[in-house]
Amino acid sequence: MLNTWLTSRFNLDLPLVGAPMAGVGDGRLAGAVSAAGGLGMIGIPPGAPVSWIVEQAAIAAGSGRPYGIGLLAWALADDPAHLEAVIAARPDLVSVSFGPYAEVVEPLRRAGITVTTQAGTTDEARAAEQAGVDLVVARGGEGGGHGRADVATLPLLQNVLDAVRIPVLAAGGIATARGLAAVLAAGAEGAWVGTAFLGCVESTLSEPARGRVLAAGEGDTVHGRVFDLAQRLRWPAEYGGRALRNAFYDRWAGRERELAADEQAHAELAQARRSGDFDTAYVYAGQAVGMVREPRTAADVVAGFTAAEDLLTRAGSR
Structure with a gap:
């Protein structure tokens, strides 16, 4: 033991x-x-x-x-x-x-x-x-x-x-x-x-979100503030989030200042979370996800x- x-x-x-x-x-x-x-x-x-x-x-x-x-x-x-x-x-x-x-x-x-x-x-x-x-x-x-x-x-x-x-x-x-x-x-x-x-x-992950996790490999995560800024969450800037990479992240990575003021993106992410669209919504996961x-x-x-x-x-x- x-x-x-x-x-x-x-x-x-x-x-x-x-x-x-x-x-x-x-x-x-x-x-x-x-x-x-x-x-x-x-x-x-x-x-x-x-x-x-x-x-x-x-x-x-x-x-x-x-x-x-x-x-x-x-x-x-x-x-x-x-x-x-x-x-x-x-x-x-x-x-x-x-x-x-x-x-x-x-x-x-x-x-x-x-x-x-x-x-x-x-x-x-x-x-x-x-x-x-x-x-x-x-x-x-x-x-x-x-x-x-x-x-x-x-x-x-x-x-x-x-x-x-x-x-x-x-x-x-x-x-x-x-x-x-x-x-x-x-x-x-x-x-x-x-x-x-x-x-x-x-x-509490939904089945579509769990499916994304099970299909992901070790190189399929990204770390950044995209999802926090889109949600208007007040996370301190030094603590980004590691999540599965998706189309929404790729579209906004490097454009964080613009994203913080974009109400359409905010609404888009909120709707995606409700509908289970994980090309837009996030699933947080670490680099061990491939296991x-x-x-x-x-x-x-x-x-x-x-x-x-x-x-x-x-x-x-x-």
Whole structure:
């Protein structure tokens, strides 16, 4: 059995966290990951009703195993009730990332909640340690969804492990037991995994979106701000999004300033999301998407990571 700080802290069977994916991972997916022996997380979208947070937290908690919630730091100013609802739900782990988060660390910790944040540079990891988080996620540019694309996972992980004393998880491009074994061998306490769960039947992805994920290859993602600007979302500029490449992205990449003021493009994207037109609408995914080849349950995905122990044993015997 793979024993790390992460498994000991949360009584997990495997040092694996299912990343909080807003709009994809709700209480059902989080609960399924947790029930399978990892730690599942709910991703809270900006503007989500408090009632939704309460409902999804109850669903995740129904597994009887530890679970977590991911908050967007930049959105908390508009939705302060999100923090109150999360504290009231008492999840085992809360991630607050992508914007000013230092002021919410202590209230969460006082409530007995373990706190983390995602860092895309070594400086961000150092700042996280100074802010008092319990652990930090070294998130490389390969990762799906939002975050920096400045540094790839492996060089970032090595630098962060040398720079901080708190536990470190690795994120970005980890979708199989080989990836988990690699980051554990480097010194990470576990892996933070999102894209590997996109094909899961428990995710909230529509069937057309899931079909795009299953058909995508490792080179079919792009990183940028096109989809955020078209939606008028106030994501900080340094945190672009990695998504599957499509015609809408190709049309607007390099024309972001124009896009930010184009109301027709805004309406076009909104309509495409409603109709499921993914030549226009987005599907966030990381560079590991080529390893997601068929629909699976979350339990099957988690079980696939257990082979990391054998891989590490074999590597140690060489």
